[in-house]
Amino acid sequence: MYVVTKLTRFARKPLPDKWTAITATTGSAVGGLRRRLAKANTLKNRIRRSFAHARAENLEFNSGLGDSAELLYALTRSIKPTTCVEIGSACGKSACYIGMALKENGFGRLFAIDPHSPTGWNDPGPVDSLEAFRANVAALGVDEQIMIVRSTSQQAAQGWDRQIDLLFIDGDHTYEGVKRDWELFNPHVRPFGIVVFHDTAWELPPFCDRDYARADMGVPRFVDELRRQGYPVLTINKDFGFTLVQTVRGGCPLWQPPEGAQTTDGDLRTPSAPQSREEVRSAKAAGFYRV
Numbered sequence: 001m002y003v004v005t006k007l008t009r010f011a012r013k014p015l016p017d018k019w020t021a022i023t024a025t026t027g028s029a030v031g032g033l034r035r036r037l038a039k040a041n042t043l044k045n046r047i048r049r050s051f052a053h054a055r056a057e058n059l060e061f062n063s064g065l066g067d068s069a070e071l072l073y074a075l076t077r078s079i080k081p082t083t084c085v086e087i088g089s090a091c092g093k094s095a096c097y098i099g100m101a102l103k104e105n106g107f108g109r110l111f112a113i114d115p116h117s118p119t120g121w122n123d124p125g126p127v128d129s130l131e132a133f134r135a136n137v138a139a140l141g142v143d144e145q146i147m148i149v150r151s152t153s154q155q156a157a158q159g160w161d162r163q164i165d166l167l168f169i170d171g172d173h174t175y176e177g178v179k180r181d182w183e184l185f186n187p188h189v190r191p192f193g194i195v196v197f198h199d200t201a202w203e204l205p206p207f208c209d210r211d212y213a214r215a216d217m218g219v220p221r222f223v224d225e226l227r228r229q230g231y232p233v234l235t236i237n238k239d240f241g242f243t244l245v246q247t248v249r250g251g252c253p254l255w256q257p258p259e260g261a262q263t264t265d266g267d268l269r270t271p272s273a274p275q276s277r278e279e280v281r282s283a284k285a286a287g288f289y290r291v
C-alpha cells in the first residue's frame, strides 16, 4: 500500500520534480552503498590484520624481542614511515612486525641489514638465519615491504643517502658496536624520526639477575650516555629493554612564543618545527635551541 501511494504521488509530480526525486533517491542509494562498501572494507582489513598477527605469533623467530614487536608494529602504523632501517634481523621478528605495518599502511620500505653469519650476537638457533628469515617473510606476505640487505651495518652505511623515519638498532651489542651504528645512521634520521634500541635494560632487575648476562653487553651504557647528553630517551623495561630515542638533543621544539613575548630561560624558541637536519642546524645557529 505504501509503495502504491508513493508511486501515485510520484506519477502526479511535474517532470522537473520527477527528475529531482530520481536523482535524490539514486544519490542517497549510491551514498549508502558507498558507506556499506567502506564498512565492509574496514572489516575485511581488520580480519586480514588479525589473521596476519595470528600467523606471526605462530612463526619460529627464536627472538628475545617478545611483545615489544607489537610496539614496532604500532610505531610503524602511527608514524607512516617511508624509509625504515633495521640493523640486526636474525630470523626476522622485528622486521616482520614492521613489514606487516608497512603493508597495512600501503607504502614504505624496511631495509633489513644483517650479515646472517656468526657475529657473536646471534640469537639461539641457526647462525645462518637468512633461510629462516626469508621463510618468515614469505609466510606473512611481506616480501615487497622488506628489502633484505645481507651485509654488516658498516658495509650498508657506505654511500647511504636516504632520509630515515624509523631506525631500529639491534645488531652488534658491544658498546663500540652500538655507538658505531648510531654514528653511522643517526645523521640520516629526520628530526621527528625515531631511533629504537633493543636490549637496553640488561643492567636493571630482573634482567641483570639472569644467567645469560654478558660482560661485553654495551647497549645500556651507550643509551644512558645519550640520555645524559640530552637526547629524549624513553625506556620500557620489558623484553630486556626497549628504548625510543628522538634524534635532536633536548627534543624537537613544539611551541614558539608569540612575537615580542617575554621568554624565560626554559623556553625553547624556533620558527616552526624543523623538517630537515639543515633547518635544525640553522635554528641552532640562530640560538633557537638550548642543547
Ligand SMILES: C[S@@+](CC[C@H](N)C(=O)[O-])C[C@H]1O[C@@H](n2cnc3c(N)ncnc32)[C@H](O)[C@@H]1O
Pocket: 061, 062, 063, 064, 065, 087, 088, 089, 090, 091, 092, 093, 094, 095, 113, 114, 115, 116, 117, 118, 119, 121, 122, 123, 129, 151, 152, 153, 154, 170, 171, 172
Ligand atoms: C639479537 S639478534 C637480532 C634479533 C632481531 N632483531 C629480532 O627481532 O629477533 C642480533 C643480530 O645482529 C646481527 N649483527 C651483529 N653485528 C652486526 C652488524 N655489524 N651489522 C648488522 N647486523 C649485525 C647478528 O647477525 C644477529 O642476527
